[in-house]
Amino acid sequence: MRDLAFLAEEHYQRWAGDLRDLLLAMHRAAEEWRAQGAAQVPLHEQGEWIAAYHELLVAGYAAQAPPSPRLPGQRGRLKQTPARNLLAALTRQAGRVLAFLADLRVPFTNNQAERDLRMVKVQQKISGTFRSDDGATAYCRLRSYLSTMRKQGRGMLEALSAVFRGSPLPIAWGS
Secondary structure (H helix, E strand, O other), rough: OOHHHHHHOOOHHHHHHHHHHHHHHHHHHHHHHHHHOOOOOHHHHHHHHHHHHHHHHHHHOOOOOOOOOOOOOOOOOOOHHHHHHHHHHHHHOOHHOOHHHOOOOOOOOOOOHHHHHHHHHHHHHHHHHOHHHHHHHHHHHHHHHHHHHHOOOOHHHHHHHHHOOOOOOOOOOOO
């Protein structure tokens, strides 16, 4: 979403803004189906969304200037623009990008995963590193446990208290 917003706002790529709007509309539709208790967006609706997604990718490719020709003696891969790189990734990873339509348990963004990793990086930044591999492992286990408990609606104090009593709360595994 950030890359699409950047291309739309800074490089005036209209397709990027349209694709961002389409993805947000897909997200709203998925939320509505989730609220109704559905496991997935109905197949006919998924097909319409996916077709619109690919139409905008085609428009994006059409809006790009042709790549510069290879210079004599130039080797390796030609440098691509950020727009072409994003289009290639969105085309190659379309199944993953749109997975939230087929399985409503899949989150729309990876923000939670980024948040989960951020604290490890903050810890490394503040102290420079972990003192031992065992300390790093313990830290990551505890952070993972607390993140899971938060996602399951459990209180952090309750979860930590259970750990220090020697009987951590059970983790409910999804089906």
